[in-house]
Amino acid sequence: MKKEILGYFIKAVLAGIMIAIGGTIYLSLDNKVVGSFLFAIGLFIIVTRKYNLYTGKVGYIFDNKPKYLIEVLVTIFGNFVGTFLVGFVLRFTRIYTLISTKAYALCDIKLNDSIVSIIILSFFCGMLMYLAVDGYNNGMDHFKRYASVFLAVMVFILCGFEHSIANMYYFSVANYFSAKTFGYLGLMILGNGLGGVFIPLSIKLKDYLEK
DSSP, X not given: XXXXXXHHHHHHHHHHHHHHHHHXXXXXXXXXXXXXXHHTHHHHHHHXXXXXXXXXXXXXXXXXOTTHXXXXXXXXXXXXXXXXXXXXXXXXXXXXXHXXXXXXXXXXXXXXXXXXXXXXHHHHHHHHHHHHHHHHHHOSSHHHHHHHHHHHHHHHHHHTOOOHHHHHHHHHHHTOOOHHHHHHHHHHHHHHHHHHHHHHHHHHXXXXXXX
């Protein structure tokens, strides 16, 4: 079991690093459409290499045995470690001033939002991330699989929905940590989780009612 948990953690750290790289691309560009498209490279690498991303795994909680919850919890921690590492090391690079200024502005907006708004925006992001990952896993051809990943990511970013793991990176690169930061991250994790299970649970309910 210890080896399994270590495996979950390593794959989660790698996923956090990929999301952080996507976030760095987004912060480096002024064009939001292009930035959101390129941000999706993070999720694309995660799904193709089968790394562990919280928003990609939480939607399958009710399809797995209870021990799957351990994998999800380890994934959250590993994702944070991965995003934090990238945010930290970039402080020693020439691009830091540019991306940290933009990240700080984003973080300021998020932490001055209401709790209800954060949960709602996180919910819809979680729903889109489930559709992205499930679309990739079950797509009938390469175009549909890849399109589900890139379009879902672009939509959640351009809509201003809240992705808990991406926000871990923004808070890290901006060095914007406080008790409120972790409280809001908790709300985002909750909202992403609720959104992630919404569609699969709705399908289960539909199938049950049709029996």
